[in-house]
Amino acid sequence: xxxxxxxxxxxLPLSLVSMGTADCPFPVLNGKIILSSESILKNSFPDNSxxxxxxxxxxxxxxxxxxxxxxxxxxxxVELICxxxxxxxxxxxxxxxxxxxxxxxxxxxxxxxxxxxxxLEGSSHRQCxxxxxxxxxxxxxxxxxxxxxxxxxxxxxxxxxxxxxxVITFSCDDNYILVGNSFITCGEYGDYSSPPPKCIAxxxxxxxxxxxxxxxxxxxxxxxxxxxxxxxAxxxxxxxxxxxxxxxxxxxxxxxxxxxxHSHGGLIEALTTGxxxxxxxxxxxxxxxxxxxHLKYKGANNQTAPLL
Numbered sequence: 001x002x003x004x005x006x007x008x009x010x011x012l013p014l015s016l017v018s019m020g021t022a023d024c025p026f027p028v029l030n031g032k033i034i035l036s037s038e039s040i041l042k043n044s045f046p047d048n049s050x051x052x053x054x055x056x057x058x059x060x061x062x063x064x065x066x067x068x069x070x071x072x073x074x075x076x077x078v079e080l081i082c083x084x085x086x087x088x089x090x091x092x093x094x095x096x097x098x099x100x101x102x103x104x105x106x107x108x109x110x111x112x113x114x115x116x117x118x119x120l121e122g123s124s125h126r127q128c129x130x131x132x133x134x135x136x137x138x139x140x141x142x143x144x145x146x147x148x149x150x151x152x153x154x155x156x157x158x159x160x161x162x163x164x165x166x167v168i169t170f171s172c173d174d175n176y177i178l179v180g181n182s183f184i185t186c187g188e189y190g191d192y193s194s195p196p197p198k199c200i201a202x203x204x205x206x207x208x209x210x211x212x213x214x215x216x217x218x219x220x221x222x223x224x225x226x227x228x229x230x231x232x233a234x235x236x237x238x239x240x241x242x243x244x245x246x247x248x249x250x251x252x253x254x255x256x257x258x259x260x261x262h263s264h265g266g267l268i269e270a271l272t273t274g275x276x277x278x279x280x281x282x283x284x285x286x287x288x289x290x291x292x293x294h295l296k297y298k299g300a301n302n303q304t305a306p307l308l
Contacts, residue, residue, distance in 0.1 A: 027068065032059050051070070058106035106128050117142050121140050144191065
C-alpha cells in the first residue's frame with residue numbers, strides 16, 4: 001500500500017517540469033515589424049527559443065534588438081523600432097518643378113509640372129518606393145510643324161523645326177497682295193497663333209476690258225440722254241397756253257406773296273409801314289419845294305411884265 005501511494009509523489013516533479021517548458025505561440029506583430037524569412041518558416045517555438053524580427057517593406061530600422069525570446073510560453077517584448085523610408089525631394093531637371101502635398105515618405109505621391117512652352121515626357125505622378133521615386137520625367141521644349149509653303153509668296157522660319165515662341169514671316173510676290181497675318185507664332189501647345197496667310201492676285205484692267213467699259217458707258221449715256229429727252233419733251237407755247245401760264249404765274253406770285261407775308265409776319269409789315277411813312281415825308285418835302293419854286297417864278301414874271 002505504501003508503494004502505491006508513493007507513485008503520485010514521484011510523478012509531481014515531472015509534471016512541474018513539463019509545465020515550465022511549454023512552447024510559445026506564433027508571434028503576433030504590428031505591420032511595421034515582421035518575422036524574418038528564417039523564423040517565419042518554423043512550425044513551433046519551444047521554451048528558450050529565439051525568433052528574429054525585421055522592419056516591414058517601406059520601413060528601416062531606427063534602433064532596438066532584432067530578436068525576441070520564448071520564456072515559459074510567453075514572448076519577450078519587441079525592442080525593434082522601425083520608421084518609414086524617406087525618399088527626400090526628387091532631383092530636379094531643367095524647366096521642371098514638383099507639387100509635394102503628401103510629403104516625401106514611403107507611399108507618398110508627387111506631381112510633375114513643366115514650365116510654359118515645354119512638354120512633359122514620362123510620369124506625371126511619381127511615388128516614393130523602397131528603391132526611391134518611381135518613374136522618370138523630362139521636360140522637352142515644345143515644337144511646331146513647319147507650315148506648308150504658300151503659293152505666289154515666300155516663308156521665312158528661324159529653323160526647320162520651329163520651337164516655342166519662334167516667329168514665321170510671310171511675304172507675297174509682285175502683283176499679289178497678302179490676305180491674313182504676315183507672321184505667326186509657335187504656341188505652347190504645338191499650334192500656331194493663327195493660320196498661314198494667302199497671296200491673292202491683284203487684278204489689272206486689260207485693253208479689251210477698257211474698250212468694253214467705254215462702249216458700255218457710251219450706251220448707258222445714250223440711253224440716259226434718250227430717257228431724259230423723253231421725260232423733258234420741249235413744246236412750243238400757244239397763245240392760249242401763254243395766257244393761261246401768265247394767269248397761273250400771276251396766281252402763283254400772289255400766293256407766294258401771301259405766303260411770304262404770312263411767314264415773315266410782323267417784320268415785313270413793319271418794314272413796309274416804315275418805308276411808306278418815309279416815302280410820304282419825302283413826297284411832302286419835294287411837293288413843298290416845287291410849290292415854292294412855282295410861286296417864286298410866278299412872282300418874278302409879274303414884276304417884269306410891261307404896264308399898260
